[in-house]
Amino acid sequence: DIQMTQSPSSLSASIGDRVTITCRASQSIRNYLSWYQQKPGKAPKVLIYAASSLKSGVPSRFSGSGSGTDFTLTISSLQPEDFATYYCQQSYGSRTWTFGQGTKVESK
Amino acid sequence: EVQMVESGGGVVQPGGSLRLSCAASGFTFSNYWMSWVRQAPGKGLEWVANLKPDESEKYYIGSVMGRFTISRDNAKNSLYLQMSRLRVEDTAVYYCVRSWANPNIGPPLDYWGQGTLVTVSS
Numbered sequence: 001d002i003q004m005t006q007s008p009s010s011l012s013a014s015i016g017d018r019v020t021i022t023c024r025a026s027q028s029i030r031n032y033l034s035w036y037q038q039k040p041g042k043a044p045k046v047l048i049y050a051a052s053s054l055k056s057g058v059p060s061r062f063s064g065s066g067s068g069t070d071f072t073l074t075i076s077s078l079q080p081e082d083f084a085t086y087y088c089q090q091s092y093g094s095r096t097w098t099f100g101q102g103t104k105v106e107s108k
Numbered sequence: 109e110v111q112m113v114e115s116g117g118g119v120v121q122p123g124g125s126l127r128l129s130c131a132a133s134g135f136t137f138s139n140y141w142m143s144w145v146r147q148a149p150g151k152g153l154e155w156v157a158n159l160k161p162d163e164s165e166k167y168y169i170g171s172v173m174g175r176f177t178i179s180r181d182n183a184k185n186s187l188y189l190q191m192s193r194l195r196v197e198d199t200a201v202y203y204c205v206r207s208w209a210n211p212n213i214g215p216p217l218d219y220w221g222q223g224t225l226v227t228v229s230s
Contacts, residue, residue, distance in 0.1 A: 034217065
């Protein structure tokens with residue numbers, strides 16, 4: 001199975017900060033990488049798919065990059081509503097999918 | 109509006125069975141792959157199973173293989189997860205998720221329900 005490793009597991013940031021979260025796959029997954037945001041008590045929402053495609057309606061301050069094994073989610077200017085936990089997820093092949101362990105973005 | 113509403117969660121003893129249901133609306137259900145994703149209390153997300161529109165392909169995480177069965181009724185716009193031989197570690201919120209119409213086109217886990225809690229405890 002493909003393992004996904006996110007870093008850091010948590011970070012503290014201030015409004016307006018640029019935030020970067022990384023995700024590494026245990027083998028190449030080409031660009032089959034998505035990012036999700038989850039707030040406490042709520043279902044996750046997809047932000048980015050195919051490594052860099054922004055889901056319709058998601059603010060443009062969110063961006064994704066990478067291919068192969070190394071990927072990045074960037075929030076260009078952190079907003080109050082962005083404090084949440086973020087997960088990467090691989091969908092290489094339709095067979096078995098895996099998530100990263102999550103990155104909690106907290107207020108500094 | 110795309111919507112998924114899960115039901116069927118509850119408390120069950122280890123070794124017991126439970127059937128989760130998901131009522132989908134707002135899209136042509138029979139065109140889409142569907143998925144179940146779970147989240148143990150205070151833990152991260154874990155993909156559980158995928159199902160092709162015509163049920164010709166089903167995939168499971170290893171820890172539930174042979175115990176869980178994903179199925180659907182396209183006439184009723186419904187997705188199911190039959191869970192048997194439940195273990196304490198299956199305790200989680202289970203989310204019904206709309207996946208792709210065509211693999212690798214669009215987000216793989218696009219629209220999520222609010223989830224239903226399954227608690228396995230003696």
